[in-house]
Amino acid sequence: MTYENLAGRTAVVTGAASGIGAAVATALADNGARVALLARRSDRIEELAATLNANGGQAIAVTADVTSDASVTGAAERIHSVFDRVDLVVNNAGVMIPEPIDTASTGNWQRMIDTNVTGVLRVLRAFTPDLTADGHADLVNISSIGAHEYFKDYAVYGATKAAVTYLSRSLRAELGPAGVRVTNIEPGLVRSELRDDITGDAAAFLDDWIAEAGILAAEDLADVVAYVTSRPAHVNLRQLVALPATQF
Template sequence: MQSLEGKKALITGGSRGIGRATAIALAKEGVELGLIARSEESFQSVEKELTALDATFVTAVADVANEQEVQLAVKKIEDKFGAIDILINNAGVGVRGSFLELPTDEWKKVLDTNVMGIVHVTQAALPAMIEKNKGDIVNISSMSGLKGTEGSSAYSASKFAVIGMSESLMQEVRPHNIRVSVLTPSLVETDFTRGRDNHDWNPDKYTQAEDVAEYIVNNLKLEQRTFIKTAAQWATNPF
């Protein structure tokens, strides 16, 4: 397994949930971090944790659905670190509702964030990675990207799209020694899932964000640079 020390990573949705847990896990490996989230206030907790670890990091505020904001955020991170080695497209939103009852503006919000957000960030960061001729891109999909469920049509559609986009992107960037992975975790304990079924909240049903972060770190350490689509087993046996 290869060392990650000294590598540069960009993480979207880096202030909480899987993004925060992954930032902390990578910081412990000596990775320098660029974090993107939608508000400055959301960074307060993770900044304290990373400072306590003596990590090197920079934060940038951007809504990944906004292409111009993303370009400015990625430029800020690249101005500090140069070309990044690791891109983790984690930012996402979820909404529940029946197909006929879900307003089209809710559909647009989900697709703009979960799909176009990855497009915006990857298009901004990829040219420098190609020039460097090396890198890893990790896209966070979901078990909902493998199997649709009642009440999640918009979210599921967006996560199916992430898988298809990742498979296509892998074929394009593989000649540049860039590896693409897409992960499909099941229920992960985050702010979104905690608020989803308050009447039947059972933390034992949920994967912890730290477990997903550990999986990401171990995957990044692999020497073999092939396409990875994994974690379907998390649906029935989360770690």
């Protein structure tokens, strides 16, 4: 689907090496936005940027780790040097590690917090001056249905996503008067690399759940992001839950 209002926008997409992030970056570029692809895996984002540019888009690959202040600051400087002001930010980078609360690794807890919460804050801090500069911009945070639904062994992951959902709500009040639309999207089951590192009982549970409930493609979420950010400037779709039709 074509969304004409995205033409001429300048977007930053984190976690753009695969899955939802790569699909979002592709959808935005296909609709005329300039896109900065942020991720740790340089080879993946360089390949995607080359593909988008070959297809008539404008994209740059910016290697960055959202768990590092210096890395995010450097990424913002690189983006500004090429594209100048950013007016659309998609916070998508995330880590999901299901573990029982009594045996979980505290290192894995910290990894999820650093990526899913503090990483969002780092990116927000780096680009808030851009978003608030001209009276119209979009901030999209990819949260999860796990922000308010309980799933066995996902307590800490869900807590990090609940923080993102709450942060999004608060930021509407803080940034809205400057013309920044804040949209919080809570996906259900979506095909992505988050599944790849899950093993054992947690993997079996997830596989059974997908077999029963179905699963969205990353492109389905990308279309949602493109849709909400292309609405007229006075319309803010502030909160969306996107599930397979058979997931309840």
